[in-house]
Amino acid sequence: MKARFALGQYTYTNSLLHKLDPRVKILLVFSLVVFLFFVRTITGYLILFVFACSLVVLSKNSFSSVFRSLRPILLLLLFTAVFQIFFTPGRLIFEWRFIKITAEGLRLAIYISIRLILLSFFTFILTSTTSGIELTDGFEALISPLKIFRFPSEEVSLMISISLRFVPVLFEEADRIMKAQMSRGAEFNKGSLVNRARSFLPLLLPLLLNALSRADRLAIAMESRGFVIGKKRTRYREMKLSGLDYVAIAITVSVFVFALVVKEIV
């Protein structure tokens, strides 16, 4: 009964992809995900799929961990695919009583499944090669132009990084409190729905109280180390684009353009 939670899937395999600038990685993955929906041919998707697979190899991740990351979206995938197959109007290719399958529906279902799978492939590659700190640093740099509109980009990214940082801590603590209350005879999965909801009180209440007091202590600790909201801070890691980043941009863009313009060959 261990509540395990690995944030993203960051694994330090020290690959080329780890060395890329996080800003570049975030931007590339983001635009890949957006433009994914503009590709209109199976051949184009095939090219992207091969590209994604070679990135996985390059990141020194195992394919089994990629498939593990697919598991949470499997239900969503199935749901949307089924909906598309049965409820898209168009040229009938199969009919049995009230079940009607159209060519367009089948086509859409295949497209959407491929898009979702590719989408999670690319995000997996991003999160497995970029640590939480790099991600938030990159994110902060990318949203910093919004400062012109008085958007508190530094605070927002600090908030994100702190919450990400404490997610595993919360899970560990939940695990500990759960075990402690089980030692006092508590059961979390028995009885009626109401009873079950009530049985979570001895878990949720201490969890919340401890989180609040931890937040308090964290705030004091940060202030005692000179943190002031809104004040300019320097950083330990200066992000700088290297040759590798330009190569990555060039390759990704050209693969993508190729996937967009390629004619259907199957």
Place this chain on the structure above:
Amino acid sequence: MIVLENVSLTYDSGTIFQKAAIKNVSLSIRKGESVSIVGKIGSGKSTLVQFFNGLIKPDSGKVFVGGEDLGSKETNLKSVRRKVGLVFQYPEEQFFAETVFDEVAFGPKNMGLSGKELKDAVWQSLSDMGFNPSDVANLSPFGLSGGEKRRIAIASIIAMNPEVLVLDEPTSGLDYTGRNLLIEYLKNENKKGRTLVFVTHNMDEALEVSRRVIAMKDGKKVFDGNSEDFFTSEELVYGIGLDVPFVVKVWKKLKKRFPELPFCRSSKELVDFLYGGPAR
């Protein structure tokens, strides 16, 4: 009472975080005994005691409590947890009830007690832990001092009347008086016949509380026996990365001057001897 046979456990096996937590540990704790489990942080002490009431299951090996195999499907874990009361580290962080009474009553209620039986159990455990029950029962547990909170948390386990009381670092974070009070209550519980398992990295406490000590290092059991033998052997204690209790250091020096000095388990015993108190 509690028997472990060749128990091993690996965390996150198959991933890069794989870590062997417990390596092939066998031990047996008899009824009425007082056992201290010592070792450095990360040596597997806390993991080890979670086998005792079935919170975690070993990858291999067997755990028996009162003759029942915890790996078997017929074993009722709830009744095992009633027999083996486990007090976690910083147990006051698990408080949730509005009053001390409700907090202490949580365990016995889960065990099916109600009415007068429940009240008696709460009252008894509170007075066992040195409280005047009617004074504290209606207070909020969050408003008490650190030492009081800790004793309330332990009372909430004792209220289930477990045969074995297992405590994971019960004195950490307590002030001097809170610690001394707690140690006295624990020793007293053991004298009354409750089996006591005491996890600590404070060697002075281990020596004072238990005659038997189990030492852990890197998930392996490296010593199991008389605490006097253990703590008087510098080779053993330093080999595990622990320190010889202060009392033993002083006792060794004094022993050279006073050969008739018996082994002392606490500074109080030592002082009593030197000043002709009850230990002599």
